[in-house]
Amino acid sequence: MLEVTKCAPQLAIMQLGDAYNNFFKGLAKYPTARKKGHDDRFSLSNDQFAIKGKSIRIPSLGWVRIKELLRFDGKIMLATISKRGGKWFVSMAVEMQEVALPAKKTGKSVGIDLGITDLLVLSDGTKIKAPKPLGRYLRKLRTLNKNLNRTKKGSKNREKAKTKLSRLHYKIRCIRQDSLHQITTKLVKEFDVIAIEDLNVKGMVKNRRLSRAISDLGFFEFERQLIYKTDEQGKTVKSVGRLYPSSKTCSNYNHILGKDELTLKMRDWICPVCQVSHNRDLNASINILNNATVILTAA
Ligand SMILES: [Zn+2]
Incomplete structure (x- = not known):
């Protein structure tokens, strides 16, 4: 209590x-502590608190430099100071008068299949690869975990x-967030x-073989971003039922x-009825x- 600001x-x-x-x-x-x-x-x-250019005044700390200028004009309501990955962040809530205009309509619709090999396969045939940062840093992660356990x-x-x-x-999370934001x-x-x-991501994550790949791609976060961005832009996200x-x-x-005609390994198949050959992910999308x-819609 004595170390920190009473605020x-x-x-x-x-x-x-x-x-x-x-x-x-x-x-x-x-609530839990x-x-x-x-x-x-x-x-x-x-x-x-007060903001002046690239500085913020925090009670009992005084003026502290911040990296970015506040980009929004309006009444500042609240600042939250947090520590992530050994770094300090401040996020500010700003009440704004103007609302952003919805984006231009393009008249185009798309279906997306979320896969494990390519992150996304669009119904127009486009494939979007996403980095899987966890896979890349897994060895380093294990080493650091071991080091921690030895102390x-x-x-x-x-x-x-x-x-x-x-x-x-934190680094892994940033890489994943950045690529998901660009894609959405x-x-x-x-x-x-x-x-x-x-x-049914929870159900999929229970499957050990798939779980790491799926959490690494950040499917939940992908859906969350897609929904709030379409809400903002006056566009629509639709879904098919889980059992479809x-x-x-x-x-x-x-x-x-x-039941057994299509295994997870089969990437391409030929329809036994109409003889059309399908790429698994494109067909799904x-x-x-x-x-x-x-x-x-956003909750
Ligand atoms: Zn067919």
């Missing part, structure tokens, strides 16, 4: 109040090893209607393959485009 607990107490309210309304689980050193952050209300609890070396590990996690922005710009599969067999259905004749009906 830090003020908003925390108000946020705890919100958490209890949400709990009593049945909207959230019972956050651990020190784990997702460290605190918030300041707008009367508790004594509470020691200085343990702190250092922890910071190194969290920096790497491009898709929302290019298409008015985007059809995707309602992924997008891979096993022939997009030419709507013939559905039998066409089916998704033609059969998506549920409209997804």
Whole structure:
């Protein structure tokens, strides 16, 4: 309490109040305490800090340099200071008068199959590769984890090893976020209607062979970005039901393959009914485009 600004607990107490309210309304689980050193952050209300150019005044710290200028004009409401991967960040909520204009309509629709080999296969045949940062850094990650486990609890070396590990996690996350943002922005710009599969990602992650590849691609995050960006731009995301067999259905004749006729390994197949040859992912993306009906919106 003596080390930190008195402003830090003020908003925390108000946020705890919100958490209890949400709990009593049945909207959230019972609030739990956050651990020190784990997702460290605190918030300041707008009367508790000041911004001047590339500096922010934080109570009891004084003026602190920031890397970027605030890009938005409007009333600053709140600042949250957080620590991620050994670095400090401030995020600010700004109340703005103008609302961004929706993007131009293109009249184009697309179906997307989320695969493991290529991240995305579009129904127009485009393949978009995404970096899989976790795969690339897996060895380094294991080494750093081992190093951490060799250190004594509470020691200085343990702190250092922890910071190194969290920096790497942060780096992996940044690479993934950056590529997903580029992809989703491009898709929302290019298409008015985007059809995707309602992924049972949790079920898929239970399958060990697939789990690492899937979490590495960030499917959940992909869907989240797609939904909020289309909402902002006046466009639409649709999905097909979880049980719809997008891979096993022939997009030419709507013939559905039998239980064991299409294994995960089979990338190409020939429809036994109409003899059309299909690429697994492209066929799936066409089916998704033609059969998506549920409209997804941000909560
Ligand atoms: Zn067919």
